[in-house]
Amino acid sequence: MLALAAQVVKWSALGEEAIVALIGGVGVVSAFGIMLVGLDNRARARRTGAATVTANAMVVGGALVCLAALVVGFIAMTHKS
Amino acid sequence: MGSELLLLIVIATALAFDFTNGFHDTANAMATSIATRALPPRVAVGLSAVLNIAGAFLSLKVATTISKGIVNSSEITLAVLLAALVGALFWNLITWYFSLPSSSTHALIGGIIGAAWVAKGSKAVQGSGVLGKVVVPAVVSPVIAGLVAVLGTFIAYRLVQRMARNAARDGDSGEERARRGYRFGQIGSASLVSLAHGTNDAQKTMGVITLALVVHGSIGKHAGVPTWVIITAACSIGAGTYIGGWRIIRTLGHRLTQIESPQGFAAESSAASVLLASSYFGYPLSTTHIVSGAVVGSGAGRRLAEVRWNLAGQIVAAWVVTLPAAALAGGVVYEAVRHLGAAGAGPIVVAAAAVIAAGLLFALAQRNPVTMNDV
Numbered sequence: 001m002l003a004l005a006a007q008v009v010k011w012s013a014l015g016e017e018a019i020v021a022l023i024g025g026v027g028v029v030s031a032f033g034i035m036l037v038g039l040d041n042r043a044r045a046r047r048t049g050a051a052t053v054t055a056n057a058m059v060v061g062g063a064l065v066c067l068a069a070l071v072v073g074f075i076a077m078t079h080k081s
Numbered sequence: 082m083g084s085e086l087l088l089l090i091v092i093a094t095a096l097a098f099d100f101t102n103g104f105h106d107t108a109n110a111m112a113t114s115i116a117t118r119a120l121p122p123r124v125a126v127g128l129s130a131v132l133n134i135a136g137a138f139l140s141l142k143v144a145t146t147i148s149k150g151i152v153n154s155s156e157i158t159l160a161v162l163l164a165a166l167v168g169a170l171f172w173n174l175i176t177w178y179f180s181l182p183s184s185s186t187h188a189l190i191g192g193i194i195g196a197a198w199v200a201k202g203s204k205a206v207q208g209s210g211v212l213g214k215v216v217v218p219a220v221v222s223p224v225i226a227g228l229v230a231v232l233g234t235f236i237a238y239r240l241v242q243r244m245a246r247n248a249a250r251d252g253d254s255g256e257e258r259a260r261r262g263y264r265f266g267q268i269g270s271a272s273l274v275s276l277a278h279g280t281n282d283a284q285k286t287m288g289v290i291t292l293a294l295v296v297h298g299s300i301g302k303h304a305g306v307p308t309w310v311i312i313t314a315a316c317s318i319g320a321g322t323y324i325g326g327w328r329i330i331r332t333l334g335h336r337l338t339q340i341e342s343p344q345g346f347a348a349e350s351s352a353a354s355v356l357l358a359s360s361y362f363g364y365p366l367s368t369t370h371i372v373s374g375a376v377v378g379s380g381a382g383r384r385l386a387e388v389r390w391n392l393a394g395q396i397v398a399a400w401v402v403t404l405p406a407a408a409l410a411g412g413v414v415y416e417a418v419r420h421l422g423a424a425g426a427g428p429i430v431v432a433a434a435a436v437i438a439a440g441l442l443f444a445l446a447q448r449n450p451v452t453m454n455d456v
Contacts, residue, residue, distance in 0.1 A: 009217045010364075017358045018225045022232070024354035028270075029233035029347050033240035036262040040244050066269075073273055073353060076361040077280050078140050 028069045035062025084297055087159045090428045091293045094166040094435070096317045099286035101173040102185040103133065103321020106282060108329040109182070109352075109372040110275040113345035113379075115456050116334030119264040119271075122325065122453035128268075129275040130323035136279020137287070137315035150210035152193055154292075156201040160423040161193070161415060162293050167435050168192030168411030172403060174442050180328040180336075180451070181399040184367035189285060190215055191407030199412040200419075214365055219400065222366040223374025226355045230375040233347035234382030237263065241343055263342035270349035275322075277356045278368050283318040287311060327451045333373065334456055337396075338380030338388045348372070348379035370400065 038058025045052045110132075111125040120128065169188040176183040190211075197205040241263075245256040290310045294300045300307065334340060340348070352368075352375040359366040373396060380388040414431055421427035 009213045013362045013364065014218075014221060017355075017362045017364055018221075020358040020361075021225055021351070021355040022229050024358065025229035025347075025351035026232050026236065028350045028354070030236050030240075032263075032266050032346065032350075033237055036259055037240055037244055037247075039262070040247065040258060044247065070269070070273070073277075073357045076357040077136070077277055080140055080280075080360045080363065 024069060024072075028066060031062045031065035031069070033062075034058050035066065038062060084159065084424070087163070087423070087428050088293060088297045088299070090432050091159050091163050091166065092290055094163060094170065094432065095286050095289045095293070096313060097439075098166050098170045098173070098185075098189070098289075099283065099314055099317040100321035100324075101170055101177070102282050102286070103130070103318040104324045104326035105173050105177055105182075105185055105321075105329060106278060106368060107322045107324075107326045108333045109368045110271045110278060110349070112330045112333035112372075112456075113340050113348050113376065114267045114271045115330060116340045117264055117267060117342040117345045119267040119342060119345065122327075122330075122456055125271070126323055126325040126453075128272065129278075130319040132272055132275035133279035133283060133322050134315045134319035136276040136281075137283035137318065138311060139276070139280045140284070150214055151190060151207055152197040153201075153205050153207065156197050156205040157193075157292065157296060158200065158423075159293060159296055160418050160428070161196040161200050162289060162296070163428055163431065164196035164199075164415035164418055165189065165192035165411045166289065167414045167431060168195055168407045168409075170435060171410045171438070172407040174439055175406075176399055176403075177326060177328060178442055178446055179399075180332045181396055182329050182333055182369050182373050183396075183399045183403045184219070184369045185282065186285060186365070186367050187215065187219065187400070187403045188407040189289070191404040192411035194404070195408030195411030195413075196415040198408070199415045215404065218359075218364050218366050219370055222355060222359065222364075223370045223377075226351055226371040226374035227378030227381070229351035229354060230348050230378030231382035233351050234344050234379045237343035237347045238383060260342045263346045266346045267342060267349060270346055270353055273353040274349055274356065274368070274372065277353060277360065279315070279318065281356075281360065281368060283314050286314045286317065290314065325453060327453055327456055328446075330456045331451055332392070332396075333376055336389060337373075337376055337392055340376070340379065341383070344379035344383055347382065348375040351375045351378065 038055045042052050042055035107126055110129050114120045115122050115125050169192040172188040173185055194206050241259040244259045287306050287310050291306050352372045355371045377393055418427035418431050421430050
């Protein structure tokens, strides 16, 4: 069974898929979380009058990564192998 | 009986299967969002229904490949398709009754394998295709989704803790703000899973109906999917989704593990990534397996979250049994059709029996109903 599986399964495609899924899934969760932390830091900085540059960068960076992931996901949906 | 009536029965059964596919799989996209109250239940299933319908129009790639590489296409007849669909329908309803999230795709493939095997013998089934395209991905996909979700959940909670620490210094509660943010994120990630589900599952029914039309001779072998097939399949899965499979939503959203919004977001994002990566690389994975694996992973990734491993074991057992059970049902139904006459009363009797059996199961389910108030 295992020998047959080794012949018929496209292991390289499966490995590629696992890596892409890992990068995509963990990347989106991290980016969204960074965006939330950035939003929180920005609100706090505005209250205290501190600089908001880093917080803004976190918000914009996180949002852009999430948006890019959505676009890539949409492309994957419409360009199936 | 003319072959036209048999074709009509096959198409009606395919649409009925599509409808059950919809309510069986609503949980995949929306169970976690409903569980964390990111969306009210009725809004969640409505949104999922609309996105499933939209997804059905996005790509027709899957529609042409449902039985490719699994059974020899020359062995497929209308009677085989009818038996396969009834077998898959039967398994979908049984697992729904027992509140178990099982794969509608595997049920359909199992039905096709069983019916083709009984019709033409073992030569009709391509064993290597079943192993490479169904069995191995079924084992691997929930594991990948689970691992991605474990890591995603761990990271999400680290960031929640960071916000809580920062907020504590200022004497307010940042944790609740973080949870509110993740609830918002859940709407996006669950919507993506719904859309991806529409691009995959609605098209399987389109594939079966198109295959039936080809076998019947109504359209040419290389003809595309007719527009009316796309519209009816999309509406059917959308209607099924809107009905809401509350029994399975309760299992995935509440019974398997207690889900908070950071977990829900991590689970759905992980599931969407695996699902979309598999679509892109051409691996036919089951949405149900992926989402269930991701939900278990999100439970395991949060400290103190309890995963009910007994229930997880029952779900895995249902996955293992799905292919052979649907194959057995498909085989039995094919034999009944053949015995009663494929060109005679067989299809009518089988279709009537399927409607009665489905009605009985629904009536039985009403003794212990699960509604949107229970999820």
